[in-house]
Amino acid sequence: MNTPLLRRVLLALAAPALAAAFALFVSSIVLALSGSSWIDTYSEMLSNASKLETMVDILNRATPLYIAGVAVAIGFKMNLFNIGVEGQYVLASFMAAWVGASVVLPGPLHVGLILLTAMVVGGAWAGLAGLLKVTRGVNEVIATIMLNFIAIGGIIAALLPRAIEDPTAANQGTAVIAESGWLPNLNGILELVTREITKGRRLSGMFLIAIILGVAYHVIVNRSRFGFDLRSSGMNPMAARAGGVPPKRMILVAMLASGAVAGLIGMPEILSDSHSYDQGFVRGLGFAGIAVALLGRNTAPGMAIAALLFGFLDTSSAPLQVTGTASPEIVVIMQATILLTAVIAYEVVNRIRQTDEVRRAAQATESADPAADVATAGASA
Amino acid sequence: MTAWKTLPAWARWAGIAAIGVFVLAVVQQVSGTTLLTSPNASGGMLRWSMPILLAGLGGLFSERVGVVNIGLEGMMILGTWCGAMGAFEFGPWGGLLCGLIGGALGGLLHAVATVQFGVDHIISGVAINILAPGLARFLSDRFFPQRGGSISQSPPVDGIGDFTVPVLSDAFAAVDDLDLFFISDVAGLLEGAVTDLRWFTLLGLLMVPFSAWLLFKTRIGLRMRICGENPKAGESLGVSIYGHKYLGVIISGAFAGLAGAFIVIELTGLYRGGQTNGRGFIALAALIFGNWRAGGVMAGAMLFGYPFAISLSDFDASGSGIATRALLLLVVVGLTAFAVYAYRRDGGLGAPASVTDAELSADLERGLTESYVRSVQGFARWGNSALAGGLAIIILAWYLLTERAADWVPNTMPYALVLIVLVFASQSLKMPAAIGQPFRKGET
Numbered sequence: 001m002n003t004p005l006l007r008r009v010l011l012a013l014a015a016p017a018l019a020a021a022f023a024l025f026v027s028s029i030v031l032a033l034s035g036s037s038w039i040d041t042y043s044e045m046l047s048n049a050s051k052l053e054t055m056v057d058i059l060n061r062a063t064p065l066y067i068a069g070v071a072v073a074i075g076f077k078m079n080l081f082n083i084g085v086e087g088q089y090v091l092a093s094f095m096a097a098w099v100g101a102s103v104v105l106p107g108p109l110h111v112g113l114i115l116l117t118a119m120v121v122g123g124a125w126a127g128l129a130g131l132l133k134v135t136r137g138v139n140e141v142i143a144t145i146m147l148n149f150i151a152i153g154g155i156i157a158a159l160l161p162r163a164i165e166d167p168t169a170a171n172q173g174t175a176v177i178a179e180s181g182w183l184p185n186l187n188g189i190l191e192l193v194t195r196e197i198t199k200g201r202r203l204s205g206m207f208l209i210a211i212i213l214g215v216a217y218h219v220i221v222n223r224s225r226f227g228f229d230l231r232s233s234g235m236n237p238m239a240a241r242a243g244g245v246p247p248k249r250m251i252l253v254a255m256l257a258s259g260a261v262a263g264l265i266g267m268p269e270i271l272s273d274s275h276s277y278d279q280g281f282v283r284g285l286g287f288a289g290i291a292v293a294l295l296g297r298n299t300a301p302g303m304a305i306a307a308l309l310f311g312f313l314d315t316s317s318a319p320l321q322v323t324g325t326a327s328p329e330i331v332v333i334m335q336a337t338i339l340l341t342a343v344i345a346y347e348v349v350n351r352i353r354q355t356d357e358v359r360r361a362a363q364a365t366e367s368a369d370p371a372a373d374v375a376t377a378g379a380s381a
Numbered sequence: 382m383t384a385w386k387t388l389p390a391w392a393r394w395a396g397i398a399a400i401g402v403f404v405l406a407v408v409q410q411v412s413g414t415t416l417l418t419s420p421n422a423s424g425g426m427l428r429w430s431m432p433i434l435l436a437g438l439g440g441l442f443s444e445r446v447g448v449v450n451i452g453l454e455g456m457m458i459l460g461t462w463c464g465a466m467g468a469f470e471f472g473p474w475g476g477l478l479c480g481l482i483g484g485a486l487g488g489l490l491h492a493v494a495t496v497q498f499g500v501d502h503i504i505s506g507v508a509i510n511i512l513a514p515g516l517a518r519f520l521s522d523r524f525f526p527q528r529g530g531s532i533s534q535s536p537p538v539d540g541i542g543d544f545t546v547p548v549l550s551d552a553f554a555a556v557d558d559l560d561l562f563f564i565s566d567v568a569g570l571l572e573g574a575v576t577d578l579r580w581f582t583l584l585g586l587l588m589v590p591f592s593a594w595l596l597f598k599t600r601i602g603l604r605m606r607i608c609g610e611n612p613k614a615g616e617s618l619g620v621s622i623y624g625h626k627y628l629g630v631i632i633s634g635a636f637a638g639l640a641g642a643f644i645v646i647e648l649t650g651l652y653r654g655g656q657t658n659g660r661g662f663i664a665l666a667a668l669i670f671g672n673w674r675a676g677g678v679m680a681g682a683m684l685f686g687y688p689f690a691i692s693l694s695d696f697d698a699s700g701s702g703i704a705t706r707a708l709l710l711l712v713v714v715g716l717t718a719f720a721v722y723a724y725r726r727d728g729g730l731g732a733p734a735s736v737t738d739a740e741l742s743a744d745l746e747r748g749l750t751e752s753y754v755r756s757v758q759g760f761a762r763w764g765n766s767a768l769a770g771g772l773a774i775i776i777l778a779w780y781l782l783t784e785r786a787a788d789w790v791p792n793t794m795p796y797a798l799v800l801i802v803l804v805f806a807s808q809s810l811k812m813p814a815a816i817g818q819p820f821r822k823g824e825t
Contacts, residue, residue, distance in 0.1 A: 332515025
């Protein structure tokens, strides 16, 4: 006996639809209050996004957001809150850029070395928090927050002067990586189905890697023994332990995996864009990744939609400013409102589902044969 | 030790403070600096720890009612914006009040999400941290340009002002000038505390005993704490759990807002985007360091404020770093003292075997070998002190091998110290029992 299919589908769609509608409603009010036309704002955002070049921008922006979402989601699956994705990816990007600039290797090897460095550094930094948790009982939220500050304010601040190529340059950073360490772009593949991409836009090769990562995440979490152990330890550590899953090892492995994926977040920048780490290196993707994971409910397709949505909103900000339609900050307000209403809506829908289930269980017991009840009562007595 | 325990609390605290200053005096003599006990050190520490203290007290109220508040940072940002707007329109006291209200609104949002709708506390906090900076920039764009500011900063605003305690300040200064070992050091630190003291700082310091009194000595405080310890028991006694949780989280936001207003009114003199600089997260660390108590939060806040104040005087134009290097020796002293304490507390190497036959046979039945059980027991007796001692030796080597500390050391040290403290104290910290757990009215 299941809830009617229609009701289940409606409930599943209700939360995101409610969140989107409410976010539009709130942003329209904010726009109206600040004296901008909400119709103009939305049509400007949509017409901008319908250009091919903007679509490439959106994909390029969504790529690191998606990787960040996956990194956070791996922790979430295990009930671990890796808030240190931010520090892990910045530290990993710095180290990878430094290593990448110090060597010249044949193409795939060079790129592979940079990716490997990033994953190892990110994994090690997250693994440190995992180690502190399993050996000393240090809460991973506080540990990773502290490690964020230590990575950015301490380690990078201490090492950057040694890695800087030209101390007199205006923007202090590592040397630009040799071209053998650049990831080829995907314009050729994209142009098979579209017109030629102009204005110097290039779809990062990391887009493909992010897709592969998403598929791997989906398969490993939902279809493998390891993923089952991960999810069961997250849902009920006691039961998982009784089933032979060592909780401490799972914590450590989950943190290592989360950090290794976090190391990839900065790679679109390092491998496809600036090819170096400098003081203006993109920040905040780790925290944005938390939002993507929450919106996408830690599922691979959900997070892809969330990353594309946030990518779309991020790229809408600049044209709004250029045309003077509205304050560019309206997109951040939209993002935060969507996030907050979505998590509330998910929670409300969850409660409705639970109530449904209780009602169904009650009906099932009532309609069952009374003799069965007597039998169970006798067995338990 | 028994005589120590019969002393009244104030005498014990004074004794601890005296020992602390004595260690400071010795360390700075050895390292060749006078900054550690200068008036600048104590005055700067009070000023720079105040935002962390206020936000940490905010965290205290929230976590005592059982709600994790990782959104302190966002509420603080709301406090900075509203504080600047209020201070520009109505003067500094108006800024203080507006900052408080702005933070409280953020707290209300967090309470609606977590208490009413049962959203995961950390998720709601993260959402507030994303919302607040965007909202502040949006509002700045709307309100500041026509007032002489811009999208990223407000027009300058006035501070509330300061005062100097008349006779004491001069007396301490005179004793400080005598250059007597220890006595002048004490006087120097006290001089910094009573000279040019901001009214806002004094208010913040008074909030510490006030919070402790409200939470631990009043009926409403007891009811708030039961929300964090055992809400079902509270509900069965007729306590309105939702109401008290709302109250605690809104007070929490108000404190975070005050912290933001302090930054604007007393530290920078204007609102600037990103000026909270992660202090909301640091406040959480101070809260945990302080074991969820008002006095402990203050100690944690000072732990962050002190090295920062030292580094401000230390890394001036000449960029010396000598006093900051002295702080390393201070850490070595602290770790060594802990290693000795832990060795005595945990038993140490020479202690008799504490594995009873019954425990041993139970462990053997679980499939563990005898040598493993004994080694775990042995490690429990000396592991903590060995770890602390090892860290002390590493930092001592760093101290001895360098002549001055790099400029990133003071920015990193407090975070590393909090991690070290958590490594040794995580098991003995006592957080509210029902923290972070969802509670629904009428559910059994």
